Amino acid sequence: MWLERLQNIDRRVIYVVLFVALLIPMLKPIGIPLTVNPTTQQVYDLIESLDPETDIVMIGMDYSAAGSADVHPQAVAVAKHLANRGIKSIMVAFVEDGPMLAERVLKSLGDRVVYGEDIVNLGYLAGGESAVKKFIEQPATTFTRDHRGTPVANLPIMKNIKDINDITLIMDFQTGAPGYQEYLRQLPPGGPLYGVGIVTVSVPNVMPYLNSGQFAGLLPGLRGGAEYEVLLGEPGEGLARMDAQSLGHLVIIAFIVVGNVAYFASQRKEKKAKG
Amino acid sequence: MKRSVPVLIVFLVGVLVLATYFIESPGLKQVGSMLNNWGVIITAFAVGLACVNIIRIHAAHIANQRTGWINSAVLLITMFLFIIVGIYSRNNPSNEGAAELFSNLFNYAYSPFSATMYAMIAFYVASASYRAFRMRSVEATLLLAAAILVMLGNAPIAEQLWNQFPVIGSWLLTVINTTGQRGIAIGVAIGGFATSLRILLGFDRGHLGIGD
Amino acid sequence: MIQGTYFVLGTFIVLGVITIGMLLATRSGKVTPKIRRIPALDSIEEAVGRATEMGRPVHFSPGYGEITTSTAPQTFASLDVLGYVVALTARYNTQLIVTCKSPQSFPMIQELVRESYSAAGKPDMFQEDTVRFISEAQFAWAAGVLGIFNREKVAANIMVGYFMAESLLFAEGGAQVGAIQVAGTGNLAQTAFFVAACDYTLIGEELYAGGAYLSQDTSKVGNLAGQDIVKLLTIAFIILGTILATAGSTWLVELSKM
Numbered sequence: 001m002w003l004e005r006l007q008n009i010d011r012r013v014i015y016v017v018l019f020v021a022l023l024i025p026m027l028k029p030i031g032i033p034l035t036v037n038p039t040t041q042q043v044y045d046l047i048e049s050l051d052p053e054t055d056i057v058m059i060g061m062d063y064s065a066a067g068s069a070d071v072h073p074q075a076v077a078v079a080k081h082l083a084n085r086g087i088k089s090i091m092v093a094f095v096e097d098g099p100m101l102a103e104r105v106l107k108s109l110g111d112r113v114v115y116g117e118d119i120v121n122l123g124y125l126a127g128g129e130s131a132v133k134k135f136i137e138q139p140a141t142t143f144t145r146d147h148r149g150t151p152v153a154n155l156p157i158m159k160n161i162k163d164i165n166d167i168t169l170i171m172d173f174q175t176g177a178p179g180y181q182e183y184l185r186q187l188p189p190g191g192p193l194y195g196v197g198i199v200t201v202s203v204p205n206v207m208p209y210l211n212s213g214q215f216a217g218l219l220p221g222l223r224g225g226a227e228y229e230v231l232l233g234e235p236g237e238g239l240a241r242m243d244a245q246s247l248g249h250l251v252i253i254a255f256i257v258v259g260n261v262a263y264f265a266s267q268r269k270e271k272k273a274k275g
Numbered sequence: 276m277k278r279s280v281p282v283l284i285v286f287l288v289g290v291l292v293l294a295t296y297f298i299e300s301p302g303l304k305q306v307g308s309m310l311n312n313w314g315v316i317i318t319a320f321a322v323g324l325a326c327v328n329i330i331r332i333h334a335a336h337i338a339n340q341r342t343g344w345i346n347s348a349v350l351l352i353t354m355f356l357f358i359i360v361g362i363y364s365r366n367n368p369s370n371e372g373a374a375e376l377f378s379n380l381f382n383y384a385y386s387p388f389s390a391t392m393y394a395m396i397a398f399y400v401a402s403a404s405y406r407a408f409r410m411r412s413v414e415a416t417l418l419l420a421a422a423i424l425v426m427l428g429n430a431p432i433a434e435q436l437w438n439q440f441p442v443i444g445s446w447l448l449t450v451i452n453t454t455g456q457r458g459i460a461i462g463v464a465i466g467g468f469a470t471s472l473r474i475l476l477g478f479d480r481g482h483l484g485i486g487d
Numbered sequence: 488m489i490q491g492t493y494f495v496l497g498t499f500i501v502l503g504v505i506t507i508g509m510l511l512a513t514r515s516g517k518v519t520p521k522i523r524r525i526p527a528l529d530s531i532e533e534a535v536g537r538a539t540e541m542g543r544p545v546h547f548s549p550g551y552g553e554i555t556t557s558t559a560p561q562t563f564a565s566l567d568v569l570g571y572v573v574a575l576t577a578r579y580n581t582q583l584i585v586t587c588k589s590p591q592s593f594p595m596i597q598e599l600v601r602e603s604y605s606a607a608g609k610p611d612m613f614q615e616d617t618v619r620f621i622s623e624a625q626f627a628w629a630a631g632v633l634g635i636f637n638r639e640k641v642a643a644n645i646m647v648g649y650f651m652a653e654s655l656l657f658a659e660g661g662a663q664v665g666a667i668q669v670a671g672t673g674n675l676a677q678t679a680f681f682v683a684a685c686d687y688t689l690i691g692e693e694l695y696a697g698g699a700y701l702s703q704d705t706s707k708v709g710n711l712a713g714q715d716i717v718k719l720l721t722i723a724f725i726i727l728g729t730i731l732a733t734a735g736s737t738w739l740v741e742l743s744k745m
Contacts (some may be wrong), residue, residue: 011402011663018401033429035441042564065381066389066626067652096390100381126318128556130311137308139712149368176651181557189491189744200429201652203674207453208460223429246432248397253423255405260419263409297492314555318591325590325620332616343638371501392626396652399659399684406662456675459691461721463673466695467560469506469714474563478510478706481567481599481698 006262025243040227043217051196052086060172061098067175073225073238074197099147129182159266175198289475322451506713513709520712527687532645535575543642544582549649552589558649565648567698577607629653646670658684
């Protein structure tokens with residue numbers, strides 16, 4: 001009977017145990033050490049190699065509010081790194097939630113940047129891949145006003161951008177579409193480097209693009225954001241959530257193991273009963 | 276006629292937009308850009324049409340007091356609230372109160388609800404994997420082993436137990452997973468290409484309805 | 488011509504000639520390709536039959552349903568399957584609920600379902616809420632569909648098209664109400680969730696075989712055969728490239744950049 005029960009644990013029990021396992025480290029962090037993966041290091045080194053005098057970065061704010069728990073820490077960490085190094089950046093969104101999330105990133109930067117000179121939130125452009133294509137073809141004129149209503153012509157940072165080749169690196173944080181496929185199709189050969197910060201579930205999908213060199217860098221999900229915070233020396237939301245992620249993984253593995261042990265034990269019992 | 280004209284339009288527009296990828300021509304680029312913009316405008320009208328459908332269905336629920344009509348009322352009220360506040364604040368950027376209200380609606384209502392739905396996936400992953408990952412066959416065992424190793428590779432706590440877990444997890448992702456993904460991705464891309472070509476050339480008209 | 492597009496154009500022409508050539512050859516009867524059994528597609532009738540026996544509705548989702556993005560082929564492939572499902576529900580007099588996320592495809596899907604019911608001689612089966620637009624926001628759509636699963640107690644859940652993170656929500660939500668589930672998507676990250684949580688899954692390009700398999704339309708079957716020939720050519724290209732790269736030659740790489 002116990003074996004039967006262990007093979008058919010009520011899903012509500014699973015949810016409660018998982019919820020408790022996620023909640024405890026959020027309330028009382030454990031501080032599990034985190035090593036940095038080569039993929040995250042690659043992005044960090046890429047931004048370290050940029051020249052604050054000449055290089056401009058486009059930050060693609062293409063993630064939704066739903067996936068922001070996974071991707072927002074990456075965006076904040078990279079934006080802080082760019083700000084610390086004095087590298088100018090423009091934030092563009094092809095997803096409706098993007099501009100509001102960009103404002104959150106700007107808030108986290110505080111006094112590190114002067115809006116309009118060091119960084120700007122251009123806002124949202126509707127149209128999916130058509131919008132990506134339009135911006136890549138005409139980055140200087142696609143937006144007439146930024147998200148805050150300021151005419152683009154009055155923004156000092158935009159004076160340095162005439163075409164897409166004036167942008168050195170596109171660091172695109174995304175949860176879906178438009179995403180890396182749309183960008184890769186529209187970016188011209190020899191154009192800006194393209195790096196991606198993506199949700200954990202999509203990481204297996206995008207590994208071929210990293211291996212082939214189409215991505216200049218990849219930040220994988222919440223862990224990527226946490227690792228970047230370690231490299232930056234500024235712990236934030238990413239690191240705070242990694243303990244919960246660790247315990248969550250262990251709980252899921254534990255339930256799978258329990259289910260399989262019970263399954264094998266019941267199979268053995270049946271075989272013995274049959275003789 | 277009812278189906279021939281749309282097929283002809285699809286063909287002409289498709290060829291024009293495709294041509295902009297291959298041929299360097301300012302005129303062609305302008306036409307392509309115009310067609311792109313028309314697509315965006317059509318989408319906007321489609322959103323309006325879809326809103327009408329929502330209003331009709333849920334207004335009927337409320338009028339007929341069907342089970343759960345309160346949910347329909349909440350939906351319609353929330354929809355109009357977001358539309359009105361959003362359009363007003365966009366067209367009156369100097370009105371800080373409106374901007375703050377919209378920001379609060381996004382940050383304290385829409386965003387947490389969206390994140391909650393996304394977070395449910397974590398719980399559903401737990402129950403689905405508990406149910407599905409049973410060693411009923413060799414293939415199922417391999418699937419189970421790969422899943423556990425990748426999960427352990429991602430969890431910092433596992434690194435503390437054995438420092439090779441991340442190496443194994445990374446190898447599974449970059450070697451085994453990537454080769455499989457590439458193969459299926461190529462197949463899906465070819466399928467997409469063939470389907471698109473069939474529709475562009477008018478060989479497939481099922482989406483235009485039945486009959487002439 | 489724009490630099491760097493010669494190879495792409497050449498590939499486009501060659502692959503196009505092959506797929507359309509096979510389509511025309513099959514239509515004229517010169518070749519008669521056969522499609523292997525696809526259990527997931529065979530199970531659709533079983534799913535609708537089960538819903539009929541239980542007196543509960545069938546739910547169909549065409550996924551994101553976009554028709555202007557790169558996921559449009561998956562949407563059109565799902566409409567082929569939808570036409571088949573409508574015909575089945577008309578035959579068995581089973582209620583069908585189609586939920587839409589995309590406002591662009593919503594009128595097209597509505598019209599397709601209406602005309603399919605008319606063609607089956609059951610125009611009255613099409614009601615105003617047979618095809619429902621839920622929301623363009625991903626998780627609002629997911630919440631709406633889960634609500635329908637629980638309130639309407641669907642007995643069969645068919646999800647064919649482009650899906651993203653909501654795939655597991657739908658699959659697990661359908662499992663919780665005891666629905667038999669058939670799913671298929673070209674989004675590889677979500678295929679794993681469907682395999683884990685659904686009864687039958689279409690993997691990769693089996694999604695595109697749906698229309699040809701269910702209708703046995705010669706154009707679609709021929710087009711499918713053309714795809715397979717293109718795949719063989721791709722394999723040959725990969726093998727050639729591997730051999731050349733191992734021998735230290737970059738000729739093929741340079742050719743592909745032309």
